[in-house]
Amino acid sequence: MKTIYNFSAGPAVLPKSVLEKAQSELVNYQNSGMSVMELSHRSSLFETIIQQAEALLRELMNIPDNYKVLFLQGGASLQFTMVPLNLAQNKKAIYVNTGSWSKKAISEAKKLGNVNIEVIASSEDKNFSYIPEIKKEDVPQDAAYVHITTNNTIEGTAYYKLPDTGDVPIVADMSSNILSINYNVADFGLIYAGAQKNIGPAGLTVVIVREDLIGQSEVLSAMLDYNIQAKNDSLYNTPPTYAIYMAKLVFEWIKENGGVSQMEKRNKEKAALLYNEIDASALFSSPVNPKDRSINNIPFITGSDDLDKKFNQEAVTEGFENLKGHRSVGGMRASLYNAFPKKGVEALTAFMKKFEAENGGNN
Amino acid sequence: MKTIYNFSAGPAVLPKSVLEKAQSELVNYQNSGMSVMELSHRSSLFETIIQQAEALLRELMNIPDNYKVLFLQGGASLQFTMVPLNLAQNKKAIYVNTGSWSKKAISEAKKLGNVNIEVIASSEDKNFSYIPEIKKEDVPQDAAYVHITTNNTIEGTAYYKLPDTGDVPIVADMSSNILSINYNVADFGLIYAGAQKNIGPAGLTVVIVREDLIGQSEVLSAMLDYNIQAKNDSLYNTPPTYAIYMAKLVFEWIKENGGVSQMEKRNKEKAALLYNEIDASALFSSPVNPKDRSINNIPFITGSDDLDKKFNQEAVTEGFENLKGHRSVGGMRASLYNAFPKKGVEALTAFMKKFEAENGGNN
Numbered sequence A, B: 001m002k003t004i005y006n007f008s009a010g011p012a013v014l015p016k017s018v019l020e021k022a023q024s025e026l027v028n029y030q031n032s033g034m035s036v037m038e039l040s041h042r043s044s045l046f047e048t049i050i051q052q053a054e055a056l057l058r059e060l061m062n063i064p065d066n067y068k069v070l071f072l073q074g075g076a077s078l079q080f081t082m083v084p085l086n087l088a089q090n091k092k093a094i095y096v097n098t099g100s101w102s103k104k105a106i107s108e109a110k111k112l113g114n115v116n117i118e119v120i121a122s123s124e125d126k127n128f129s130y131i132p133e134i135k136k137e138d139v140p141q142d143a144a145y146v147h148i149t150t151n152n153t154i155e156g157t158a159y160y161k162l163p164d165t166g167d168v169p170i171v172a173d174m175s176s177n178i179l180s181i182n183y184n185v186a187d188f189g190l191i192y193a194g195a196q197k198n199i200g201p202a203g204l205t206v207v208i209v210r211e212d213l214i215g216q217s218e219v220l221s222a223m224l225d226y227n228i229q230a231k232n233d234s235l236y237n238t239p240p241t242y243a244i245y246m247a248k249l250v251f252e253w254i255k256e257n258g259g260v261s262q263m264e265k266r267n268k269e270k271a272a273l274l275y276n277e278i279d280a281s282a283l284f285s286s287p288v289n290p291k292d293r294s295i296n297n298i299p300f301i302t303g304s305d306d307l308d309k310k311f312n313q314e315a316v317t318e319g320f321e322n323l324k325g326h327r328s329v330g331g332m333r334a335s336l337y338n339a340f341p342k343k344g345v346e347a348l349t350a351f352m353k354k355f356e357a358e359n360g361g362n363n
Helices: A016-022 A044-061 A077-085 A098-109 A226-231 A240-257 A259-280 A305-317 A342-360 B016-025 B043-063 B075-087 B100-110 B225-230 B241-256 B259-279 B305-317 B342-358
Strands: A067-074 A091-097 A114-121 A144-147 A172-174 A188-195 A205-210 A295-301 A332-335 B065-073 B091-097 B115-122 B145-149 B170-171 B190-194 B206-209 B298-302 B332-337
Touching: A016 A144, A016 A240, A044 A067, A044 A240, A044 A259, A067 A226, A077 A091, A077 A098, A077 A144, A077 A172, A077 A188, A077 A205, A077 A226, A091 A098, A098 A144, A098 A172, A205 A226, A240 A259, A259 A295, A259 A342, A305 A342, B016 B241, B043 B065, B043 B241, B043 B259, B065 B225, B065 B305, B075 B091, B075 B100, B075 B145, B075 B170, B075 B190, B075 B206, B075 B225, B075 B241, B091 B100, B100 B115, B100 B145, B100 B170, B170 B259, B206 B225, B241 B259, B259 B298, B259 B342, B305 B332
Parallel strands: A091 A114, A091 A144, A144 A172, A172 A188, B091 B115, B091 B145, B145 B170, B170 B190
Antiparallel strands: A067 A205, A188 A205, A295 A332, B065 B206, B190 B206, B298 B332
């Protein structure tokens, strides 16, 4: 069969060697006679899996000891509620609006009656094509946190320099660039990420939280309470065991491939290939402010809806899957996460050159 | 290697043919060049999977058209909050206390300030060894619902006859006997179940809800709102795609094997084998009231902690996994879900006979 390159924004491509390992032991894990999916979450075999997953993530991200690592469910979308519910009841919470997911985080937080939400910066004036500057004096120092979205999956922007928030902890939705950019965990109060981009399959959410920030208030539900989840080592109830196992395999793969700094280096190389092609092209362009461009999600357009449509149709027949831009934006979007191969970017840029020559660009 | 029989209460044994099918297509699903784990949840390939999963479940359980089927996350434990949050704000909600999970459902519901919780019956007086009688006149007819746990995983009881609640809808935690007993969905207002017993891997929660019961009140979070989840066909955010795919395979397996009535027949046969052995034994006994005995979770004891421990140790060396009783109860517990083979029960009863002969029973 022909080679497929999967540019999906998530669930996204996983390392082939990880999938092959999962396949080889799917029916019989470590000669136990059982699948990982059949293991009791209280069994020693599964406890080893979840402990190794946590230890690997701590090593890869250099997570300080005073941070808890939680394996939860519900995606970033449930974190939009859990973050203010745990950290900001009867307090002020600050948000920066950099795109569709920031907006959802803000609107969900506002549903909580007893949190005072303030949006101190936004890039909505220019279609979220840049990351707004935040000055320390804009950050109320009595706030519970400042919420940012480190990578905007839909709009294709990212933070390369974190805002100076003074003593106010930064809470980050890192769903689309965790383990892909080498952020310093100690710069954050809380990091959350849906797994389905750089970690593993959908259905797992990773939360990394400084322990002094949790257990401060009554939370509506045990399942939504970071403190209860932390005290139970993510085993308050049955966790998504197979997704945690897959995440462990992905963490091993990242480690074998040089860790997060090496992932960042490769991701920058892949992104540069595509941005160089876009910038050299007379047909394709990037809608994003150059210094804020994401290396993980790269939107591009021809300027013509008809040509965008033609490009997307021909791309599918060439084996490029999921290049179509998000339904709220249009155009094209290439999502280049850790597991996406450089060869796929080379194939895409070659196809873009060919398409441009055939469709009236002056390259 | 020796044969393993996995008596785990959940995550539990899955049909071997389902695991083998999942294994065969793990790396390359339907010649797409992608794993199911790599499919966008907006792709036509995945949409087909989730639609087929729903259609199969509707067929297997004969779900009326005025019921929504939702594929969610967070397990039964998150439903303990979602049910009252969606159905009973500023109303009365009635609970029946039949064991550890009922108690958690009650204590979580009580955390909501604006729901009036009333427990109208309990079997706690006799260690939850029976299902209490509920008379229609005990059910306040202005209540939003009556919550029951159809099968008590830890204590080993089950409802075979539903209470007459008049016009008040029954809400059921059916986690441990959904698809195992042929209940009539139309007798319930809402059914919820964690997947990891009779449906598939952990990390998926199925909710079946009569549509007139939802959308009645403001819900704190979009992720916790049945109405938003229903309007988005469980695709409000990224669902646990691989767990839904596995559930679809399990539903196909149930259908190929004669449907839920056939599952119930087989489960009753398997349970009868074990209960007959227990009842004929001078060493082993069941702590549960005979007419309320679960066919899915069968606790049994020797009456001696030392002998229980010895039995559990020898059982593991014989290839019987996870027979040890729940840490809150002790003794032994055999969980016999749909995928548990009859041969495994025969092997267990043979081992029990042998153990009894060697350890002073007078059988």
